[in-house]
Amino acid sequence: MTWDEWEQAKAEVAARDSAVQMRLNQAAASGGGGGQKDLVVHNDQLGKLGNLAYTLREGLSVDADHARQNTFDASIELFNDGLDMGSALTELHDAWNTQVGTLKEACAHISNHLDYSRARHAEDEVRIATEMRDVKGNAMTQSRIQDYWK
Numbered sequence: 444m445t446w447d448e449w450e451q452a453k454a455e456v457a458a459r460d461s462a463v464q465m466r467l468n469q470a471a472a473s474g475g476g477g478g479q480k481d482l483v484v485h486n487d488q489l490g491k492l493g494n495l496a497y498t499l500r501e502g503l504s505v506d507a508d509h510a511r512q513n514t515f516d517a518s519i520e521l522f523n524d525g526l527d528m529g530s531a532l533t534e535l536h537d538a539w540n541t542q543v544g545t546l547k548e549a550c551a552h553i554s555n556h557l558d559y560s561r562a563r564h565a566e567d568e569v570r571i572a573t574e575m576r577d578v579k580g581n582a583m584t585q586s587r588i589q590d591y592w593k
Contacts, residue, residue, distance in 0.1 A: 486561055493557035500550035507543040511536065 514536045522529025 486564065489557045489561045493554045493561070496550045496554035496557065500547050500554065503543060503547050503550065507539075507546075511540065514539075 514532060518529050518532035518536055520529070521532060
């Protein structure tokens with residue numbers, strides 16, 4: 444690459460980056476923010492979803508284990524009889540157990556995360572409500588806070 448090509452490439456990148464930066468720093472064509480809320484989550488919905496994930500995990504613990512012992516016993520007997528199908532069935536048994544364990548772990552993770560999110564949100568709400576008070580103990584609204592900044 445010659446010096447002129449290098450300078451030209453740098454100029455193209457700089458022009459492209461400034462154009463992207465200008466697009467990102469301008470207000471949206473629809474009038475900017477302050478429109479409709481695009482994400483609303485209610486505490487009771489998080490609780491229901493967390494409960495569903497927990498119920499699914501508990502159901503998997505029971506339902507996915509029905510044939511485990513019989514499959515393992517059959518694989519041992521087939522293997523002991525000298526059939527290759529016995530080792531294949533053992534591999535299937537082990538893969539099934541791994542996949543079920545992964546799925547149960549994912550369900551537990553979802554349930555725990557939703558429970559944590561609910562608790563954390565409640566803590567944040569209490570903290571915000573108790574910290575946003577004036578000297579007289581009156582709750583400060585956003586407009587009253589703006590009065591102090593002026």
